[in-house]
Structures are given as C-alpha cells and as structure tokens.
Amino acid sequence: MLLRFCNEPRYLEGVMGPLSNIYVFVCVFTFMLCNNSQPTVENEFIANYSSSLLTNVPKNIPVHTQVLDLSHNRISGLSILEFISLSKLQVLNLSHNLIMELDFSVFIYNQDLEYLDLSHNNILKVYCQTLAYLRHLDLSFNKFTALPICQEFGNMFRLEYLGLSATMMRRSDFRYIIHLQLHTVFLTLEDFTLYEPQSLTALNTRSLHIVFAANQNFSFSLLYDGMSTSKNLSIVNLRYTLSYKDFPFPPLTLLKKIKTTALMLDTVDLQWAIILQIFLLIWYSPMEHLTVRNLTFQGPLGELTEYEFLPLFDSLEQIISLDGSMKVLTLEHVRNKVYYFNQEIVYRQFSEMNIASLTIYDAYMPHMLCPSRTSSFQYLNFSHNALTDELFQNCGTLTDLKLLILQRNKFESLSKVSFMTSRMKSLKYLDMSNNLLSHDAPDVQCQWSKSLSELDLSSNQLTESVFECVPVNIKKLDLQNNQITSVPKGMAELKSLKELNLASNRLADLPGCGGFTSLEFLNIEMNLILTPSADFFQSCPRVRELQAGQNPFKCSCELQDFIRLERQSGGKLFGWPSAYVCEYPEDLRGTQLKDFHLTELACNTTLLLVTALLLTLVLVAVVAFLCIYLDVPWYVRMTWQWTQTKRRAWHHHPEEQERVLQFHAFISYSERDSLWVKNELIPNLEKGEGCVQLCQHERNFVPGKSIVENIINCIEKSYKSIFVLSPNFVQSEWCHYELYFAHHKLFSENSNSLILILLEPIPPYIIPARYHKLKALMAKRTYLEWPKERSKHALFWANLRAAISINLPMADGNSCGEMH
CATH class of the missing domain: 3.80.10.10 (Ribonuclease Inhibitor)
Structure with missing residues (x-):
C-alpha cells in the first residue's frame, strides 16, 4: 500500500471532501507504482522498489527520479548520503518498513520533496527539521507515545495532509501547528491511554479522520471534540462495552459548538440506547450528512425517558420530526445482537424522519412503515434487505419521493409493486432489480405512478407478459436477465x-x-x-x-x-x-461477423436457379452443336446398327461366328470410282501369281440382308479392308458406313486391317466434319497413292499385293478364278 487514500477510498467518501492537486498527483503515480512489485525503474522519473526485501536504500537510484517507492521492505535506517543525489525527488514512499528513528535532516537536500509517507513503521523518536515544500506527511501507524509534532512543523506552511499516531493526546501537542490551514489530519490511536478534553479543538483542519483501536472502548470526548473541530469527520472503530448508564452524555452546550456537517462512523458496536443518544445529538446539530457503516447494536430497546435531551420534548418522534439540518442518512451493513424487540419502534423512528435521503443497506430489514404524515423523503434506498410486497401499500404520504431503490429484496408481485408507486406523485426512478418479481396474472391491472420515467426490473423472473404491466410514460426500462x-x-x-x-x-x-x-x-x-x-x-x-x-x-x-x-x-x-x-x-x-462472407449467388435462390438454368441451356446448346458438328447421332445410329447386327447374327447363326476368313480384302469405293476399281484394281489383284480374293458388294452381298448387315459381314470375313479414297469417296454415305465399321474392327480386334489408296488428291476443306476418323487415318497411317505415270503402276500393284499378302484356307476348293 503506497497511499492509504488511494487504496481505501471509503475513507474519502462524503467525509474527506475533494483532494487537492497534490493528492490527485500522488494517487496517479501510486497507481503506476503499484502495477509492478519487482525492483525496476519504470522510466527516468519513476523508480519502483516495492516489496523487494531491501534492508537499505539502493545506491543506484537514477538521479532524475521524481517518484520513489521503497514500501514493503525491511529498511531500518536512513542516511543523508542515500538521498543527497536525488535533488528532483518529489514523492517518497517508505511505508511498511522497520524504521525506528527518523531524522528529517536526511531530506535537507531534497528541496522539491512534496509527498513523504512513513506510515506503518516502528518509529519511536523524531529529530525535526523544516521541510518547507512538504505538502503531505504521513507518520500514522507508528509507535509514538505522544504526538510527534515538532516546533519545525509550524514552518511547513504548504502542509495540507498530516498523518499522526500516539497513545496519549494533550491539548499542548498541537500548539506548534495551530496556525496551519490543514486540509486533512489522519490520527491512528491504537493502544490509546489518555486524552485531554478539547485537545482536538486546537486543530485547524477541514477533514479529520480518526482510527481507534478495535479492541478498546472509545473515548466519546474524542467524538464530541472532533465534531467541534472539522467540517468533515470520519471515525473508525466506535466501541463501548460498559453500561449505557455510564455513558458520558454530551452537554447541551455542545450543540452550539458543532462544526461537522458530514460525519462517517465505520465499525460501530454500541448499545441501542447509546446509538440513539448520539443520533439525537447529531439530529439537532448542524450535521447534514451522516454515514454509519458496519453497525452492530445491542439491547435494551425501548422508549428513552430518562436522558438529558428528552425533557425538552414531548416524545422521541417530536425530535426526529423537527426541521433540523440533517439531509442524508446512510446505514450500511447493520447487524443486531437483540433477539427480541418491538421492531415497530425502530421502523417508526426511521419512517418519521424529516430528511431528504435515507439509505438502509444490508440490514435484514423485513418491513418499513409508511410515514404518518406527508414525508420529506426524496431518496430512499432499502437495498439488500428482506422487504416484501406489503411495503408502502396504500401509502399516500411519500408524495415528494423521486428515487426509490429496492434491489435485492423479496418482492414477488409486479402488480403490487405498481400499486405501491401509484400514489407517489413525484417518483422518477424505481429500482426493483434482483428480486423475485413475476407477472403471471394478465387479468390483474397495473397502476403505476404517472411521473415514473425510469424503471429497473433486471434480474427477476419476468416473462413477455411484463409488457402488459409497464408504466405508459416510461422513458428508460431495464429488463435485463429475465426470462423474456x-x-x-x-x-x-x-x-x-x-x-x-x-x-x-x-x-x-x-x-x-x-x-x-x-x-x-x-x-x-x-x-x-x-x-x-x-x-x-x-x-x-x-x-x-x-x-x-x-x-x-x-x-x-x-x-x-x-x-x-x-x-x-x-x-x-x-x-x-x-x-x-x-x-x-x-x-x-x-x-x-465482419470476416464472414458468402457470394450473392450462394445466397440468392432466384439468382441461383436462373444461373443454373442458363448454364444448363448453354450446356445443352454446346452439346447439340458438338453433336451436329461431329455427327454424333450418325455414330450412335451406326453403333446401334452394328450391335443389333451382331446380336442377330449370334442368335440365328452362332456357328458362323467361328468361321475362318474368306476374303483377302473388302473393297470400299464410291460408285463414281467404280470404273477404276473394275478396270484396274480387281483385274490386277485377282489375276496372275499371288491371286487375291476380293470381296465386292456387287457380287458378294447376300440378297435379303440389309446393306449394313452385308457390310459388316464382308468386313468381318475379310482379312483387310481396302478404301479407295477420292473426293467422290468423302461424298458417299455408304463409304462412310464402311469406313466406320472397318475402323471399329481395327480397334476391337487390335488388327492392322486397313489399306488406304489415294486415287485422287483430297483437299482438306472438302472433307466433312463428321469424317474426323478419315482425317485421323490419313494423318497417322501410310497410304498408297495411285501414280499417273504408267511406268510406276507395276510398283504400285506389287506394294498393294504385299500389303494384303496372306494365305486363306480355301472353302470347298474354290480358287480365285472361281470367285469371278
């Protein structure tokens, strides 16, 4: 902990008031220091050596350091040599060490030093020296017997915060600093043994903070003198175990001396009678803000009739209903040690208070009475209690109430909550969060305050039916964490x-x-x-x-x-x-989500269907074009006819499938080239030595069979297929059939049965597109070209005979001559 007010903001709320610039400056630097517990140099201006197990001030601190944190170590002594080079030092935190003696002359060369924290050490003795620029000096939580206020303190005219500790306190202890205009004085009085009355009144401070020992009875003279000393007063550990009959009641003259307008009491353990006595004193004083935290009270409870204040009034209710200065009362974390008491007494005392703001937080309070007359309450906070739907039903006296906070209670019916507000004519804000609210009766009408503009119904058990029970004029509605x-x-x-x-x-x-x-x-x-x-x-x-x-x-x-x-x-x-x-x-x-993307086509069904349809149409068009261009239907038809022919042949003459070849070659040619075939080709191949038996459609086609079937049979019964190519050939449909079937045999039987004779040159442009097989054959296979010169005819016929040379088994002794 580098700075108590930074780490414990509860000491500042309401009581301490706004800090001066030096405190804000210190809190910022302290936060930066607290982020690193290792001995490091944050930059050239901030050095953090907190919690580093140091026994001495380091020797290597940068000379430009302005903020130095040496807290939570084991440093037991300081010397001037350790700080003489740190001329720019402004903030020094030496809290939580083992220092026993303090000599202020150690810092005589640190002329810019404004903040010095030596709290939580074992300092017993101080050797004084004026530190003119010091604004913040904290010597609290040390081992001083008397307050360590030296004469030199009176010369620290810039001092705004002074933290002290002692076990005894006398009026003369403050004589050297009476003239100082202090912002805050912080006193730790552990193991306290002596207090001289009116000692605190010698102080001139705006805020006074006193921490008393937790296991000791508090000196109420301190409380009374503190209320006469500073505008903001905070006291921690207010405990009194003696009988309330021994309680030192404050004199009536004290009311005229009270200066405190904001009082905060933390960790209070008193009897209810004493609490009421202090409360009555506060109520009739100039006090405007009272905050009591961690309050524990014990009996007996009842009407007070013997106390000094009561004879001036007819009743306690008359006192708390007076138009005093009190504006804000806050009670937080209230516990009681009384097992049986009339709770109505307590509820009535609170409900009749003539103040603007009342907070009773975490007190296990099951109920609160409706004020008996028009109330001045503008703000009520009963959070974290045990209140139920019966609260403020038919209550018409809270007409000035503007803010009502009832979170963390046991409300169940939303409609009853609405009726609770119906007569609160000024209500602007209602907080019903963290209850058990539901609205399961849609036939039940809700009646809200017409002025209600903000409603918090978060963390309940509401469903969508809640919208049937919502204020019509609402501007801000919180339904978070429900079941809608x-x-x-x-x-x-x-x-x-x-x-x-x-x-x-x-x-x-x-x-x-x-x-x-x-x-x-x-x-x-x-x-x-x-x-x-x-x-x-x-x-x-x-x-x-x-x-x-x-x-x-x-x-x-x-x-x-x-x-x-x-x-x-x-x-x-x-x-x-x-x-x-x-x-x-x-x-x-x-x-x-910003990185998630899908194409428009993937998400637009209409566009996807249109695109698919267009692609299908394009595909169909392309296929149709290719079919027409490549004459695919023709090939399909030919394949079908070849298959059907083979099937019929198998079924009707299965024995023919095993017959041997009958011809050397089948001749395919155009009728326009028939003269050349009959006058040149057939005579030259079938006469003389090496007789070639040729299959010609005019003499070898079987009557009664289809042309396609005859073509297929002749090709299958021939060892070779001779194609006489010419421009007339490519224009013949039947030549194309014969070429197709012969080419089919070439691949199905893996044979070399095709012989091409180029009778006349064929320009490529006159070959139809469907004759792509012919183009392929002419490009890949060697063909015999018919020579125009007669001298070359003999060589042509010799080459052709060699190409079809094969010995055929002669059926029935037939010879070439007999086939003619």
Missing part, C-alpha cells in the same frame, strides 16, 4: 420509451418498434439470436445505438443481410466487431 422470449406486438404502446435493455433473456430475434416509436437505445446482448432481422433500422428509424453482441450467431446466408446492415447503419452497432462472433456452424465458431 419475445416482445408481443399487441402490447400497450410505450410512446415515450427511449432506452430499452433486454440483455440476457431468451429472445430469438430483434424486437420491432411498433410499440416503441421513440426508441433510441436498445440492448439485446446475450440472448438466443441466431439470425437477427435485417429490417430493424427500417422499423426503428430513431434508434441511434443497438447493442446486439454476445449472441450465438449462425453464420449463414440469412446473416448476410444483417452484416450488410451494419455497413449501412453508420456505426449504430455498439461493440462492433469484437462482440459479434459466429457460434454456428462449428467450423466457423469464433469468426467475427
């Missing part, structure tokens, strides 16, 4: 609603704004929204901010419109993009 699954469309219109919080419910989609025409802010985080509606901002044109993060978004096509909506919203999505992450599908979990 939808926002009904037929609900009453909330035309004034500007802020709606539906976070942590069970909503599956963004609500529309049909009933929220003025809605500006919507929080729907942490619901069950998979694919939020993309038309939200169209239906809610006035919404300036939408908080929709932390939902289990399903990254699919439906979410694309919402992502596009974010780009068009102009930054209206709060928390974008970090709070908007894909939850489904599994492979996209953790992906931010």
Whole structure:
C-alpha cells in the first residue's frame, strides 16, 4: 500500500471532501507504482522498489527520479548520503518498513520533496527539521507515545495532509501547528491511554479522520471534540462495552459548538440506547450528512425517558420530526445482537424522519412503515434487505419521493409493486432489480405512478407478459436477465420509451418498434439470436445505438443481410466487431461477423436457379452443336446398327461366328470410282501369281440382308479392308458406313486391317466434319497413292499385293478364278 487514500477510498467518501492537486498527483503515480512489485525503474522519473526485501536504500537510484517507492521492505535506517543525489525527488514512499528513528535532516537536500509517507513503521523518536515544500506527511501507524509534532512543523506552511499516531493526546501537542490551514489530519490511536478534553479543538483542519483501536472502548470526548473541530469527520472503530448508564452524555452546550456537517462512523458496536443518544445529538446539530457503516447494536430497546435531551420534548418522534439540518442518512451493513424487540419502534423512528435521503443497506430489514404524515423523503434506498410486497401499500404520504431503490429484496408481485408507486406523485426512478418479481396474472391491472420515467426490473423472473404491466410514460426500462422470449406486438404502446435493455433473456430475434416509436437505445446482448432481422433500422428509424453482441450467431446466408446492415447503419452497432462472433456452424465458431462472407449467388435462390438454368441451356446448346458438328447421332445410329447386327447374327447363326476368313480384302469405293476399281484394281489383284480374293458388294452381298448387315459381314470375313479414297469417296454415305465399321474392327480386334489408296488428291476443306476418323487415318497411317505415270503402276500393284499378302484356307476348293 503506497497511499492509504488511494487504496481505501471509503475513507474519502462524503467525509474527506475533494483532494487537492497534490493528492490527485500522488494517487496517479501510486497507481503506476503499484502495477509492478519487482525492483525496476519504470522510466527516468519513476523508480519502483516495492516489496523487494531491501534492508537499505539502493545506491543506484537514477538521479532524475521524481517518484520513489521503497514500501514493503525491511529498511531500518536512513542516511543523508542515500538521498543527497536525488535533488528532483518529489514523492517518497517508505511505508511498511522497520524504521525506528527518523531524522528529517536526511531530506535537507531534497528541496522539491512534496509527498513523504512513513506510515506503518516502528518509529519511536523524531529529530525535526523544516521541510518547507512538504505538502503531505504521513507518520500514522507508528509507535509514538505522544504526538510527534515538532516546533519545525509550524514552518511547513504548504502542509495540507498530516498523518499522526500516539497513545496519549494533550491539548499542548498541537500548539506548534495551530496556525496551519490543514486540509486533512489522519490520527491512528491504537493502544490509546489518555486524552485531554478539547485537545482536538486546537486543530485547524477541514477533514479529520480518526482510527481507534478495535479492541478498546472509545473515548466519546474524542467524538464530541472532533465534531467541534472539522467540517468533515470520519471515525473508525466506535466501541463501548460498559453500561449505557455510564455513558458520558454530551452537554447541551455542545450543540452550539458543532462544526461537522458530514460525519462517517465505520465499525460501530454500541448499545441501542447509546446509538440513539448520539443520533439525537447529531439530529439537532448542524450535521447534514451522516454515514454509519458496519453497525452492530445491542439491547435494551425501548422508549428513552430518562436522558438529558428528552425533557425538552414531548416524545422521541417530536425530535426526529423537527426541521433540523440533517439531509442524508446512510446505514450500511447493520447487524443486531437483540433477539427480541418491538421492531415497530425502530421502523417508526426511521419512517418519521424529516430528511431528504435515507439509505438502509444490508440490514435484514423485513418491513418499513409508511410515514404518518406527508414525508420529506426524496431518496430512499432499502437495498439488500428482506422487504416484501406489503411495503408502502396504500401509502399516500411519500408524495415528494423521486428515487426509490429496492434491489435485492423479496418482492414477488409486479402488480403490487405498481400499486405501491401509484400514489407517489413525484417518483422518477424505481429500482426493483434482483428480486423475485413475476407477472403471471394478465387479468390483474397495473397502476403505476404517472411521473415514473425510469424503471429497473433486471434480474427477476419476468416473462413477455411484463409488457402488459409497464408504466405508459416510461422513458428508460431495464429488463435485463429475465426470462423474456419475445416482445408481443399487441402490447400497450410505450410512446415515450427511449432506452430499452433486454440483455440476457431468451429472445430469438430483434424486437420491432411498433410499440416503441421513440426508441433510441436498445440492448439485446446475450440472448438466443441466431439470425437477427435485417429490417430493424427500417422499423426503428430513431434508434441511434443497438447493442446486439454476445449472441450465438449462425453464420449463414440469412446473416448476410444483417452484416450488410451494419455497413449501412453508420456505426449504430455498439461493440462492433469484437462482440459479434459466429457460434454456428462449428467450423466457423469464433469468426467475427465482419470476416464472414458468402457470394450473392450462394445466397440468392432466384439468382441461383436462373444461373443454373442458363448454364444448363448453354450446356445443352454446346452439346447439340458438338453433336451436329461431329455427327454424333450418325455414330450412335451406326453403333446401334452394328450391335443389333451382331446380336442377330449370334442368335440365328452362332456357328458362323467361328468361321475362318474368306476374303483377302473388302473393297470400299464410291460408285463414281467404280470404273477404276473394275478396270484396274480387281483385274490386277485377282489375276496372275499371288491371286487375291476380293470381296465386292456387287457380287458378294447376300440378297435379303440389309446393306449394313452385308457390310459388316464382308468386313468381318475379310482379312483387310481396302478404301479407295477420292473426293467422290468423302461424298458417299455408304463409304462412310464402311469406313466406320472397318475402323471399329481395327480397334476391337487390335488388327492392322486397313489399306488406304489415294486415287485422287483430297483437299482438306472438302472433307466433312463428321469424317474426323478419315482425317485421323490419313494423318497417322501410310497410304498408297495411285501414280499417273504408267511406268510406276507395276510398283504400285506389287506394294498393294504385299500389303494384303496372306494365305486363306480355301472353302470347298474354290480358287480365285472361281470367285469371278
């Protein structure tokens, strides 16, 4: 701990007032120091050696250091040589060490030193020296017997904060600093043994903070003198175990001397009678703010009739109803050790108070009475108690109440809560969070205060029926952490609603704004929204901010419109993009929505169908074109005919499938080239030595069979197939059939049965596209070209005979001559 006020802000609230610039400066630097517990140099101006097990001040501290933290070590002594080089030092923290003696002359060369913390050491003796620039000096939680205020302290005119400790206190202890205008004096009085009355009144300070020993009876003279000393008074550990009859009641003359306007009592353990006595003193004083924390009271409880104040009034109620200066009363963490007492006495005393603000927090309070007359309460906070639906029913005296906080109680019926507020004509804000509220009776009408503009119903058990019981004029509604699954469309219109919080419910989609025409802010985080509606901002044109993060978004096509909506919203999505992450599908979990993209084609069904249809049409057109260009139907038809012919031949003459070849070659030619075939080819191959038996359609086709079947049979019964190529050939349909079937045999039997004779040159451009097989054959196979010169004919016929040379088994003794 480098600075008590930074680490314990409760000492500052309400009592200490605003700190001066030096305290703010120190708190900022202290926070920076506390972030690092190792001995490091943060930069050239800040050096942090906290919690480093040091026994001496380090020798290597940078000379430019302005903030030095040496707290929580084992340093037992200081010397001038350790600080003489640190001329720029402004803040020095030596708290929580083992220093026993302090000589202020150690810091005589540190002329810029403004903050010095030596609290929580074992200092017994001080050797004084004026440190003119010092603003903050803390010597609290040490071992001093008397207050260590030297004459030199009187010369520290800039001193604003002074922390001291002692076991005895006399009026003369403050004589040297009476003239100083101090902002805060902090006194730790552990093991306290002596207090001289009116000692504290010698101080001139705005805020006085006293920490008394937790196991000792408190000196109430300190309390009374403290109230006469400073404007802000804070006392920790107010304990008194003796009988209240021995309690030193304050004199009536004290009322005229009280200066304190803000009093904070922390850790109070007193009898109820003493508490009331102190309270009555405070009530009739100039006190405006009273805060009591960690209050424990014990009996007896009852009407006080013997105390000094009461003879001046008819009753206790008369006292607390007076128009005093008290404005704010805060009781926090109240416990009692009384097992039986009339609670109505306590409730009545609080309910009749004539103050503007009352807080009773964490007191196990089960009830509170309605004031018997028109109350001045403007602020009531009964949080963390045991209040039920019976609170303030039919109560018409809280007409000035503006803020009512009832969170963490045991309210169950929302309709009863509405009736509770119906007569609170000035109520603006109601907090009913963290209760057990539900609204399961839709036939029960709700009646809210017409002035209510802010309502907090978070952390209850409300469902969508809550919208049937909402104030019509509400401007800000908090329904966070309930069980709402939808926002009904037929609900009453909330035309004034500007802020709606539906976070942590069970909503599956963004609500529309049909009933929220003025809605500006919507929080729907942490619901069950998979694919939020993309038309939200169209239906809610006035919404300036939408908080929709932390939902289990399903990254699919439906979410694309919402992502596009974010780009068009102009930054209206709060928390974008970090709070908007894909939850489904599994492979996209953790992906931010801004990084999720799908193509328009993948998400637009109409476009997908049109695209698929167009692609299909294009594919069909391409296939049709290719079929026409490559004459695919022709090939299909030929393949079908060849298959059918083979099938019929197998079924009708299966024995023929095993017959041997009957011809050397089958001749395919155009009728326009028949003269050359009959006059040149056939005579030259079938005469003379090496007789070649040829199959010609005119003499070898079997009558009664189809042409295709005859072609197939002749090709299959021939060893070779001779094609006489010419421009006439490529224009013949039947030549094309014969070439196709011969080519089919070439591949099916893996034979070399084709012989091409080029009778006349064929220009490539006259070959039809469907004759691609012919083009391929002419490009890949060697063909015999018919020579025009007669001298070369003999060589041509010799080559052709050699190409078809084969010995055929002669059926029935037939010879070449017999085949003619």
